[in-house]
Each structure stands twice: as structure tokens, then as C-alpha cells.
Amino acid sequence: MATSIVILAAGEGRRMRSKRPKVLQPLGEGTLLDHVLQAAAAASPAQLIVVVGHQAQQVQAAYPALNCEWVHQPRQQGTADALACALPAIPADHGVVVLYGDVPLLTPDTVRRLADRAQQAVVLATTQLADPTGYGRIVRDDAGELLEVVEERDATEAQRRLCEVNTGMLAAPARWLRALLPQVDCDNAQREYYLPAVLPLARQAGHPLVGIAIDEEEAAGANDRAQLAGLEARLRRRRVKALLQAGVTVRDPARLDVRGNVVCEADVELDVGVVLEGEVELGADVHVGAHCILRNCRIGPNARIEPHSLIDGAVIGAGCSVGPYARLRPGTRLAERARVGNFVEVKAAGIGTGSKVNHLSYIGDAELGAGVNVGAGTITCNYDGRAKHRTEIGDGAFVGSNTTLVAPVSVGAQAVVGAATLLRHDAPAAGLTFTAVEQRTIPDWSRADD
Ligand code: UD1
Ligand code: CA
Helix, strand or coil, X not given: CCEEEEEECCCCCHHHCCCCCHHHCEECCEEHHHHHHHHHHHCCCCEEEEEEECEHHHHHHCCCCCCCEEEECCCCCCHHHHXXXXXXXXXXXXXXXXXXXXXXXXXXXXXXXXXHHCCCCEEEEEEECCXXXXXXXXXXXXXCCXXXXXXXHHCCHHHHCCCEEEEEEEEEEHHHHHHHHHHCCCCCCCCCCCHHHHHHHHHHCCCCEEEEECCHHHHCCCCCHHHHHHHHHHHHHHHHHHHHHCCCEECCHHHEEEEEEEEECCCCEECCCEEEEEEEEECCCCEECCCCEEEEEEECCCCEECCCCEEECEEECCCCEECCCCEECCCEEECCCCEEEECCEXXXXXXXXXXXXXXXXXXXXXXXXXXCEECCCCXXXXXXCCCECCEEECCCCEECCCCEXXXXXXXXXXXXXXXXXXXXXXXXXXXXXXXXXXXXXXXXXXXXXX
16 A cells, blocks of 8 residues: 655745745754655655745755655645645555654654555544644544644634644545545635644545544644754754663763764763764763764774864774864874874874874874874974875874974884974984074073163
């Protein structure tokens, strides 16, 4: 039994007060729509349709490679009208699952539950909310049977007190929807064609109505910035909980942000204010200090990332020490037990086993061997204004503080480069290389205006 999933994403989202279409507002690592798409994909539907209208081009442009059918809703006349725009593209024998582009925390399981029954009934996913403000209320008869959904603006005082709400997610056979949607009118406070209005119509037509209860967590919609921030917090809680269950120590679950896919081995410890983005892998016993940002990186077992470090696109070996205040940019590779200290920036560079760059340095487009010691204030001058050039430093080399390495240049194995050297030519292996600058003193000197 084939299923078509229709995601409604044409609305203006006026309450966001944004230049950006609502479904492209950020949530976690992506947009609101990303999350809905992910849940939809997990159900492997035969057909995926996204209905766009307001700022349609912008929404479509954000998904150049998405395998779906885009349908245009010319005027945003309500959710029933949005679905009606999609129906002609759906084969009559399909079951239809409708998802809202601004209800992003739904789980794949809920989508599957809807899809499983989409051929037999009009299925509505509902939930109980302590504060149902803004949501459509579920009205049932004395026997508990679903009757209708009443939007807040159309509800009576008594109906507003109902705490069971419409989550927006609905399923039904395509052929029923074809018959029912044209009967939906806009006789309501907003003069819109409401999708939940198909419920009483379906009942009149003798179709079964089924309510499925879903977790409150999944039902939250994002109509304004406050709700968007609320969703971010929920998403964070959900992901932190998964990390805790995987054996990670999280110092304060309220102060950890997970905006991607994080895989942790046992006994990882994350201090407060840590942000994990993209694809992050942390080996056993990794310690991440307070206020670090880790983006698309892999960190080996027992490494320590000290506070206020930014790690982006780096691979860090076992037992390394990074920070505090280090910045590792894409293409950084630290071999085992390497140390990168405070106010050090590394980009597109390999740092060998046990090597140290401990203070105030820039290492870019470079390859350092094992056991190298780079003194404070060492700079690789990798860019001559036109092209990037490489620096190579051999095993066991010692580079004195405040050295300027003008690339392309190399320092041989076991070489020593004296402090404050301006290295324009290669430093041979094992030798001592330095630029001699004579130190002078002018005795009895006084400042002019003294
Ligand atoms: C809707 C439901 C409400 C439910 C709530 C759950 C209706 C009439 N009301 O209210 O019962 O409790 O969601 O979050 O359905 N859209 C279109 N075209 C339109 C209008 C809307 O594509 O013409 C899309 C929007 O982009 C959005 C979704 O449909 O993704 C829901 O629209 P929205 O205006 O946010 O509905 P709510 O007022 O939240
Ligand atoms: Ca909404």
C-alpha cells in the first residue's frame, strides 16, 4: 500500500517577523523543514510532495538536490487549500500523510504510525498540552469519539479550556480527500480553508475517524521566535538525554548544545557551555572543557580539550591536549599526544606524535614531524598575497620563539632554529640556524622631551 507524504510549507509565517520563510528558520543543525524531511524520509514514502507558496523560490533553492515534487499553492488560503493543491499529483489509490513544515520534532515512528493507517481511516495525531494556547482544540462526543477540531479563534470559552490539541499531522486515503476537500468552506474567523474541517465531513460520509495520541514533545509548532527557541531547547534536551544514555558525563544538561550527529564512547565528559555541531566523534575518556565549540571533528581517546577552544574540521589523536583558547581550523590533524596550547591557530596542517605548539602561534599549510617543539609566537607565513605555500618541519626539530617561517620553507630533522629567526631559506637537519641581529646599547640616552 503506497503512501504519499505531503509537507505543507507554503504559509507566510508572519508571526516570525522575518525576511526568511518560516520553514527555513534554523533549528539544531538545520532548518525547521530539514527535520520534517528527515522524519518523512524515514518512512520511505512512495511519493514526497512539498507544498510551497510564500517565498517558494527561496525554499526550493535551499534544497537543490531534494528528491521530491514541489507543488505551488498560489494563494495562502489555508491548510486545506494547500493540500488540495497537492492532490492532483497523488494517485487515487495512495494513502496520504500530511505533515506541517513548522512542526519539526515529530519522530519517524509517528510518521510510520500515520502511514500504516492512511488507507483505512481519517487519522489525526493529537496530544495533551498543559497550555493549549494557539492550537486547534479537539472536540469529542460523550463517548470520546472524535468530532471536530476548533481553532482557537473560533472556539467558545468552554472549548478553549480543552487541553487535547490538533498536532496538524493527518492521514487519509487520497480518494476520500479528493471528495472531501472541495466541500471544505472558509466560514471561520480567519476566512481560511482549514484542513481539520475534513473531520466532520468524513464522518458524514461514513468514514471512520481515528485519533492517535502522540507525545507532547513531538507536537510543538513554531509560529513565533519564542516557540522557535522553545523547540531548540526541546531538541537539545532530547539529544542530551541520548548522550547521557550512551554513557557521557554532561556537567549541566541545560548548558550543552547538540546541533548534529554526535557519537561518543564511554566516559566522555562535557563541561558547561559546550556546542557540538555537525558530525562529531569523541573517543573514550575525552574531556571537553567549558565553552568549547566542536564542529565536524574526530577526537581520539583520552584527549583533553581545554576551555574556550574552537575545533572545526580537525582530526585529533589519542591523548592530545588542545587549548585553552585554541583554534583548530579545517584540515588540522594532530597525531597522538600532540599539544596545541593557548592562542594557537592551526589550519590545514599535520602535527606529529608528541609535538608541541604551546603558545601564541599560527601554523598553516604545514607538516610537522614527531617530537617537534615550536616556541611561542612562531608564525608560518603561508601566503604571499597570491598563493599559499607549505612549511615542513622534520622530526625532533626545535623552533625558537618568535620565529617567522617564510614559506615555502623547510626545517630539517633535529634542527634547531634560534629565537627570533626570520627563516627565508631552508634550515638544514641537525644544524643550528639563526638570523643574527646585533644588539646595541646607546649609553646615557634620554628621551627627547625629558
Ligand atoms: C495549525 C492547525 C491547528 C493545529 C496547529 C498545530 C489548521 C487550520 N490549524 O494551526 O489546528 O493545532 O497547526 O501546529 O490547520 N500552510 C500552507 N498554506 C496555507 C496555510 C498554511 O502551506 O495556506 C502551512 C504552513 O506553512 C505551516 C502549516 O501549513 O507549515 C500550518 O499552518 P499555520 O498557519 O502555522 O497553522 P496554525 O495556525 O499553527
Ligand atoms: Ca503553525
